[in-house]
């Protein structure tokens with residue numbers, strides 16, 4: 001979803017090869033040649049083969065001309081501010097909370113049950129969101145004011161994911177979701193990535 005969304009924001013033409021998680025498609029020898037971790041997404045651009053969604057988004061933002069209204073800073077402070085969100089989303093929200101919930105709840109047949117870890121991950125997820133809610137509110141339309149960025153793509157996807165788990169988000173963040181959810185590129189990416197589901201089902 002993240003990579004589709006970024007490519008759609010940039011208006012780039014690309015080939016999409018759907019590889020389903022846990023369908024076995026990520027574990028074939030051919031796929032593991034590209035991504036030995038056996039995970040999606042993987043981006044191929046010329047000779048470059050790149051994994052890890054925040055790295056892919058950053059690469060795309062720095063490689064292609066950003067459209068009007070897209071924030072892709074090149075100065076150290078601006079890049080650091082965008083990276084701050086990228087690492088926050090990857091570590092505090094993806095890794096420490098949402099993947100813990102996913103592994104030990106929906107995927108507990110594979111990873112085992114751990115109800116205390118799931119409950120504490122949900123609590124920690126909300127704690128982290130509450131910690132940034134004031135900043136999101138003060139920022140304006142997007143995380144960097146009127147300009148949209150890779151940070152918004154990453155942050156929006158973890159908000160959708162949490163809400164999909166039935167976690168009630170702070171009002172400031174549901175308002176943010178409403179605003180970001182109006183972007184046409186979000187809808188196009190959604191249709192490509194979740195061809196079998198509606199936005200209401202995923203969010």
Ligand SMILES: N[C@@H](CCC(=O)N[C@@H](CS)C(=O)NCC(=O)O)C(=O)O
Pocket residue numbers: 020021022026038039040041051052053054
């Ligand atoms: N840190 C990686 C996480 C990638 C990841 O966990 N992908 C999941 C799907 S969202 C996956 O490939 N699962 C397949 C599997 O575990 O077999 C990123 O952000 O790109």
